[in-house]
Amino acid sequence: MAVSLNHSPAQAPALPQAPFIVLGIESSCDETAAAVLKRTKSGETEILSSVIASQDEDHAPFGGVVPEIAARAHMQKIDLIIDQAMQKSGITYSDLDAIAATSGPGLIGGVIAGLMSAKGLALALDIPLIGVNHLEGHALSPRLAAPCPFPYLLLLVSGGHTQLLSVKDLGDYDRLGSTVDDAAGEAFDKSAKVMGLGFPGGPRLEKQARKGDISAYKLPRPYRGQDHANFSFAGLKTAVARAFEVSDKSDKAKSDLAASFQQAVCDVLSERTSKAMAMFKSGLSETDTPHRFVVAGGVAANQAIRQSLETLCAEQGFSLFAPPLKYCTDNAAMIALAGLEHYARGHSDDLDVKARPRWPLDATSAQQNPASGSGKKGPKS
Ligand code: KG4
Numbered sequence: 110m111a112v113s114l115n116h117s118p119a120q121a122p123a124l125p126q127a128p129f130i131v132l133g134i135e136s137s138c139d140e141t142a143a144a145v146l147k148r149t150k151s152g153e154t155e156i157l158s159s160v161i162a163s164q165d166e167d168h169a170p171f172g173g174v175v176p177e178i179a180a181r182a183h184m185q186k187i188d189l190i191i192d193q194a195m196q197k198s199g200i201t202y203s204d205l206d207a208i209a210a211t212s213g214p215g216l217i218g219g220v221i222a223g224l225m226s227a228k229g230l231a232l233a234l235d236i237p238l239i240g241v242n243h244l245e246g247h248a249l250s251p252r253l254a255a256p257c258p259f260p261y262l263l264l265l266v267s268g269g270h271t272q273l274l275s276v277k278d279l280g281d282y283d284r285l286g287s288t289v290d291d292a293a294g295e296a297f298d299k300s301a302k303v304m305g306l307g308f309p310g311g312p313r314l315e316k317q318a319r320k321g322d323i324s325a326y327k328l329p330r331p332y333r334g335q336d337h338a339n340f341s342f343a344g345l346k347t348a349v350a351r352a353f354e355v356s357d358k359s360d361k362a363k364s365d366l367a368a369s370f371q372q373a374v375c376d377v378l379s380e381r382t383s384k385a386m387a388m389f390k391s392g393l394s395e396t397d398t399p400h401r402f403v404v405a406g407g408v409a410a411n412q413a414i415r416q417s418l419e420t421l422c423a424e425q426g427f428s429l430f431a432p433p434l435k436y437c438t439d440n441a442a443m444i445a446l447a448g449l450e451h452y453a454r455g456h457s458d459d460l461d462v463k464a465r466p467r468w469p470l471d472a473t474s475a476q477q478n479p480a481s482g483s484g485k486k487g488p489k490s
């Protein structure tokens with residue numbers, strides 16, 4: 110059948126014009142958070158408020174995040190935290206242009222709590238709702254503090270994920286490598302637990318390591334020298350448990366083991382990232398410089414890891430972008446930012462958008478290789 114060209118093409122809907130303001134809500138693990146972000150007329154991002162209620166005290170007696178306790182705490186706190194974020198921002202609900210909420214991946218009870226509040230607000234205010242991938246929030250987080258244009262190489266290193274991704278554009282991600290078992294944050298948390306350092310494990314272990322000798326214990330560096338960008342942390346975690354078992358369990362033994370473990374993680378992250386840097390560079394055109402490298406996620410708060418990645422970047426000709434510490438661990442400013450970026454491009458979701466316990470950032474590579482896709486054991490799998 111002939112197609113008539115005798116009509117004007119369908120008009121694309123006009124994109125929202127800045128300034129606009131987005132409320133972001135985060136509740137995917139053990140942080141209940143809300144933040145308000147503004148995109149100014151000149152294209153800058155202003156963080157009007159960012160409020161976080163940690164559940165550390167609720168989970169500490171159990172040495173890890175308990176999903177039922179997390180869900181209940183999110184339900185109890187979410188409205189209060191949203192109100193606090195709104196009050197601190199100095200705007201009113203009627204000034205909001207859109208609501209963004211984490212809709213996965215994460216602990217399902219918590220995600221539902223945040224998403225339901227977001228849906229209620231979007232409905233009541235009659236403004237768009239944007240369901241945000243929590244990992245995309247982390248991926249964009251350095252842009253909260255400084256301009257970081259696409260494309261960049263991303264090391265996403267958190268409690269549930271350890272992945273290397275080529276970030277080509279908003280929503281356009283290629284996975285270059287991923288953990289095949291535990292996430293780096295999980296290895297920190299479990300090693301800290303074995304040594305009785307308390308909860309949350311990552312920061313506690315980092316503190317203990319400051320007094321220790323990085324070469325006191327010989328620990329494995331999984332996949333060293335191999336020509337891919339995948340990770341494995343399960344063996345390292347087990348090696349820490351064995352070494353602690355046969356130690357005298359003194360404070361010095363804990364410090365030395367913590368320092369040796371942290372050094373092993375630094376070495377593994379840097380060595381695996383160097384493989385991904387080569388892969389990333391080969392996918393760029395010659396004019397695509399300078400090369401940018403982003404480290405994001407809770408483990409990116411670790412100073413020794415930041416330092417070793419800084420050294421790697423200097424060696425490999427990359428410039429390092431890392432979010433300020435408060436935006437490494439879970440927060441709602443990064444969710445509001447992802448929402449803001451999608452809103453600016455005219456994206457939004459229906460009010461029946463679902464909470465997703467699993468939601469790989471790079472849908473294609475997860476389909477091609479489910480083994481290194483979304484099957485992690487951590488709370489954010
Ligand atoms: O990004 P995040 O807050 O939550 C997830 O999305 O998983 O990351 C939490 C993880 C935990 O495993 C925590 O122990 C780790 O980040 N973490 C750290 C540090 N601060 C948080 N690991 C090592 N050193 C730190 N300073």
Ligand code: ZN
Pocket residue numbers: 243247267406407438439
């Ligand atoms: Zn996170």
